[in-house]
Amino acid sequence: MTGTTVGAYVVDCATAVPPASPWVGKIRQAHRDGTVLLITPTGYAWTAAPGNLRPATDGERAAYDAQARGIQRERDALYRQLRGGARS
Structure with a gap:
């Protein structure tokens, strides 16, 4: 590439361990x-x-972004x- x-x-295709998919990362x-x-x-x-x-x-980019948004919400x-509801 x-x-x-x-x-x-x-x-990163080197991270694939069937049945798991390879990891998606941002550079x-x-x-x-x-x-x-990554x-x-x-x-x-x-x-x-x-x-x-x-x-x-x-689809992989969308899944990455969805997971990142979910983690940020959490x-x-x-x-x-x-903080008791207050953000400084």
């Missing part, structure tokens, strides 16, 4: 050696080799609960 743009959604940083730092919606980061990557499909609700 060429053109590793920061913020692009990619699939956070591209390194000079061609590897990229991050999941939960915040887990890992380094992937360029030969293992493919662009994410529309964090916001927890923050409101811990």
Whole structure:
């Protein structure tokens, strides 16, 4: 895969362990050696080799974004609960 743009959604095929699907990540940083730092919606980061990557499909991008929104809603609700409803 060429053109590793920061913020692009990619699939790391090396993470596939049947029956589980490979991981989808957003590129956070591209390194000079061609590897990229990816991050999941939960915040887990890992380094992937360029030969293992493919662009994410529309469905994979939508699933990533939906999970990220759900996690953000949970964090916001927890923050409101811990702060008694006030956000500073």
